[in-house]
Amino acid sequence: MTKTLPPKVLGVLGGMGPAATLDFLAKLQAATPVAREQDHLRVLVDINPKVPDRNAGDDAAGPVLAAMAVGLREAGAQVLAIACNTAHAYAEQVKASGLPLVDLIETAGLAAQAHGAARVGVLGTGGALALYRRTFSRQAIEAVTLDDHEQVEFMALLYRIKHGDLGPASRETMAALAHRLVGKGAQVVVAGCTEVPLVMGAADLSVPFIDATEALARRCVAVCLAD
Template identity: 50%
Template structure:
C-alpha cells in the first residue's frame, strides 16, 4: 500500500487542479488501484500570501492539521510563494515535500549555473536563497517586466489563459534567456498554464511537474 497524499491547494484553484492531473498522469498505473490516494483541501480563501502572510500561515497550519487528521501521511503544496509560510505546516509532524527544493535540484542537475526564474517577488526570494546555496546565480526579471509577470498571474486567476497573457509569458521567458539564463524555472504554478516548454529556447523546469513527480515517488 502506498502513502496517502495531502494537498494544500486553492492558491490558485486552476493551478491546483492542473497539479492533481499531473500527479495522476505521472503515476505508472494499469488500474484504478495503482494510483495514489489524495486528500486535497482546495481552499481559495487562504489570505494573500504577499499582503497578509501571518494570516495565511495560520490558515495553512490549520489546513495541514485537518489533512493529517483525515488520514494524510505526506503533505505537498502546489504554490511556490506560500513556501515562505510553512512553519505551521511542518509543525503537524508529517513529511512535507518542499516544492522550492525539488525544483532547484532539477534546475541545477544538468550543471547550469545561471538560472532564470519566472515567479512572484516572494517566490523569487525563495529561489534566490536555494539557488545561491547550490552555487548558482538567479537571473531575475527587471523593471516593467516584474509587473508584467504579476499581470500574467492575475490573468490566469481571473480565468484568462488566452493568447494575450500567453504571448506576454513567452516574451518574459525570452527576456530571461536574453539576460543569460541557461535554464528557466516556472516558479509560479500559474506559469505552465500559459507557457509550454517548447516555447522557451532554454530548458524549462516546471515547479508543478517537479512537485508532482516527487509526490508520486514519495507515496508509491
C-alpha cells in the same frame, strides 16, 4: 519475506489558485506508474481559495495553511505538498503538523541541477523569488530574475491568469518575459509560480523549461511509493 508497505497518502494544500491545483493533480496522476486503477495514490486535497493573498506582505496566510495541514493529517494524510510556490514562505508552520513536506522550491532547484545549469531564470512572485534565491544559493545556482518594471508586468499578468485569462495575449506576454530571462543569460527557465505552466510550455522557449508543478508531482509520487 519483506512485506511491501502500501503507498503513503498524499495531502495537498491547494486552491492558490484552484486552476493551478487542478493542473498539479492532473500531472500527479500522469506521473504515477499504474497497471490498474487501484495503483493510483490516495490523495486528500484541500482546495481552499480563501487562503489570504500570499503576496499581500503580511502573515495572514500562515495560520490558515497550518490549519489546513492539520486537517489533512487528521483526515489520514502522511505526506504533504503545497501547490503554490509563494506559500512555501510558511513551510515551517505547515510542517508543525508533524508531517513531512515535499518542498516545491527545493524540487525545482534539483531539476535545474539535473540540467547542469548554473544560471537559472525564475518566473515568480516577489515572495517566491526570495525563496528561490535562498534555496538556489544552497544549491550553488544563480537565480536570474526580471527587472523591476518587468516584474510589475509579470504580477499583472499573474492576476489575469488567476481570473481565468488563458488566451493568446497572456501566452505571448508570458513567453516574452521568459525570453527576457534567456537574454540575461538564463540557461534554463523555471516556472516559479504554479500559474505559469497554464499559459507556457517547453515549446515556447529556446532553452530547457522546468515546470516546477510537474517536478513536484513526480517527486511526490516517488516519496509516496518509497518503502
